[in-house]
Amino acid sequence: MNYRLYFESRKGRLLQIVAAVAAVIIFFISVSHFQTGSKNKATHKSNNIYLEEYGCGVHVERIRGQDVVWELPRQKPRGVIMFAHGCHHAAGDLWPPSPQCQTCLGLPEERRLRIAALHRRLALIGISSLDRVGKRCWAELRKDGGRNVANILREWIERQGLRGVPLYTMGASSGGQLALTLPRHMRVAGVYAQVRGVENTVLQLPKGRMFPPTVFVHMPRDEDNAAIIRGNIETLKNTGTPVLELKIHPRPVTVEFLTERSPLIDETMAEGIVNALKKSGIVAENGSLTEPPRPATEKWAPLVQPVIGDLSLTLDESHVGELVNLAWAKHELVSDEAEAIMTWLQHGGGRELDGIEDARRKAEQEGEVVWNNKKVKDSSGSYTSCQKYK
Known part of the structure; x- marks a missing residue:
């Protein structure tokens, strides 16, 4: 038996196995990193939107x-x-x-x-x-x-x-x-x-x-x-x-307005909401409301509900309802x-x-506050632990 060829052959196969195993490990690490990163990104976005760190x-x-x-x-x-x-x-x-x-x-x-x-x-x-x-x-x-x-x-x-x-x-x-x-x-x-x-x-x-x-x-x-x-x-x-x-x-109902104001409304949903409101006739092509939205709820709500899924359209409990009412600007809470x-x-x-x-x-x-998905720094540049102020 040619032992040199034998060991070189075994060494080659071993390197192939090691390379294959390494590739599999890298693949799973990449997938895990992507999934974890996506999850963390979503969580980070949620936390930043509500700015819980404050x-x-x-x-x-x-x-x-x-x-x-x-x-x-x-x-x-x-x-x-x-x-x-x-x-x-x-x-x-x-x-x-x-x-x-x-x-x-x-x-x-x-x-x-x-x-x-x-x-x-x-x-x-x-x-x-x-x-x-x-x-x-x-x-x-x-x-x-x-x-x-x-x-x-x-x-x-x-x-x-x-x-x-x-x-x-x-x-x-x-x-x-x-x-x-x-x-x-x-x-x-x-x-x-x-x-x-x-x-x-x-x-x-x-x-x-x-x-x-x-x-x-x-x-x-x-x-x-x-x-x-x-x-x-x-x-x-x-x-x-x-x-x-x-x-x-009054202000127009636009994708930017909806996504800026509500953390539950992303761009795709906002586009669907705007299109549904236009289809109902309550919003004109330029985004302005054509009539008071609250008394006209039965006109536009059935078209908007399929777009927003489980989000509520119950009066005074709805993100969409509050925002269209704000856009009409007659009697609504406002954060401007x-x-x-x-x-x-x-x-x-x-x-x-x-x-x-x-x-x-x-x-x-x-200390400037930034509303859309960006970390905000206090004027001191740091945050302290929560505590009782006695």
């Missing part, structure tokens, strides 16, 4: 007979901001569904308000109205004028070790009325009221106290509320209160300029910043 997680409890949902920022809070929902809504609308808050909805505009608050290092507390079975408005305003909510805030602030930090109130529609009423019962550093005003007498605080800096966000298409808000603005300016006004006008508005309030309103553009520049200087 908050310490949602907490749900009952205080003084009312549902309360809250979250602390990862860095020591520079203030507290209370959110009061509108009719047919709840405090949990700001947070995405989770094991900690299974009834939370994470609606598009509410979620963006939450992101802005946490990015501004504001401890966020949402309180639900007492009415949880009817219209879910703030009917208790007629009974106690918001005193129970004020007591809830005092108790929660004390428990979190946040006594002494500025408190801001934020609300939309019926909740906007509550936000404007609370300064009568407690010290408030600023008010962020949307699409609803109050009787001018509400703005006259007892004991000669001055009303805090106030932002009114409203939609001129809602002529009745716009008129009330104009009266509120005039009243506050006459007493020396800094006031900022932001008018929200939210971070600039909160910055304006944090800097004392007109005492330090001239208007929305000045506030926007200040917000960018202190």
Whole structure:
């Protein structure tokens, strides 16, 4: 036997086997990496969209007979901001569904308000109205004028070790009325009221106290509320209160608008939604709405539902419904300029910043927020561990 040829032949076959095994291993590693990478990419996208790194997680409890949902920022809070929902809504609308808050909805505009608050290092507390079975408005305003909510805030602030930090109130529609009423019962550093005003007498605080800096966000298409808000603005300016006004006008329903606002709507789904709305006749070729979407729901919903699959079209619980209502711009919660508005309030309103553009520049200087799938850095460039601030 030629042993040299034999061993060279064995060596050759061994190298072939090793090469084959290596190829198989590389293949499975590549597949695993691709799958894991895709999974991580999807998870990363989801986390970035909701920007969970800004908050310490949602907490749900009952205080003084009312549902309360809250979250602390990862860095020591520079203030507290209370959110009061509108009719047919709840405090949990700001947070995405989770094991900690299974009834939370994470609606598009509410979620963006939450992101802005946490990015501004504001401890966020949402309180639900007492009415949880009817219209879910703030009917208790007629009974106690918001005193129970004020007591809830005092108790929660004390428990979190946040006594002494500025408190801001934020609300939309019926909740906007509550936000404007609370300064009568407690010290408030600023008010962020949307699409609803109050009787001018509400703005006259007892004991000669001055009303805090106030932002009114409203939609001129809602002529009745716009008129009330104009009266509120005039009243506050006459007493020396800094006031900022932001008018929200109709906008087209486009793929970009839908995907920017909702993390549940990707580009393919958005294209299908826009096409379905155009087919229904409620949206023109240029994307503008031809009629109010809410009363016309039965016209467009059957065409949109197959496009969005399991996503809800239930009134006041739907991402799509909220966004088309916002595009119509008559009476809807909105997140436009939210971070600039909160910055304006944090800097004392007109005492330090001239208007929305000045506030926007200040917000960018202190740490720019990027909404679409990009990691956001705080002005300090780092994040701290969640902790109690005692």
